[in-house]
Amino acid sequence: MRSSKLQVKTPVDGSVYAEVPLHSYAEVEQAFARARTAQRAWRETTIAERAKICSAAVDAFVADGEEIAKELSWQMGRPVSQAPGEVRGFAERARYMIEIAPKALGDIDAGPKENFKRYVHREPLGVVFTVAAWNYPYLIAVNSVIPAIMAGNAVVLKHSGQTPLCAERIGAALKAGGLPADVFQVVHTTHEDTEKAIRSGLMDFIAFTGSVQGGRA
8 A cells, every 4th residue: 555645855864855645546537627627717718817817926936935945955956056046947937938928829810811800719728737857846847837827728737756845836826826726736646647647638738847768658
């Protein structure tokens, strides 16, 4: 019987730095089901509404930046002098992607045709599954989480078992920014259950950063 807790052993001194609940496969399925329901309403929001919420989330993240940087160092061993740079990088990338969203997600003019107005309209994909690695846990995750939410999708984030608190921090910031419940969720689960979820087709898009072995699987 597997443990119901995921332990984070810090490379600083090998001690257990943190514990988070380890979700069962049934709980992972439930998270995706909730995301599917939440996305139906979220897709109807305007880009301006999404931008307001995401911008407020970035503000909340930056407000806790000092604590987040220290926590990052203890989880994955980045020197304390460098960890704040990832907090800044997360905020810079997020703000840029929020800023360009109206243009990037706007309709595309398909060219003139008599008696027609022709354009290509972008639609949300649905539920996005982000699987992020430990080495740049915030910079990797932000590259898919913010664009997906800005595009009207729901997101389920599964972070590396070495950096699960990073996923929790992103979730807390989005909640503080006013993101509706279940539009963004975090799951902590095994490689086996992650692969099972992917094979099951619970999601519409996968953003994966990790090992060659994981990518091939």
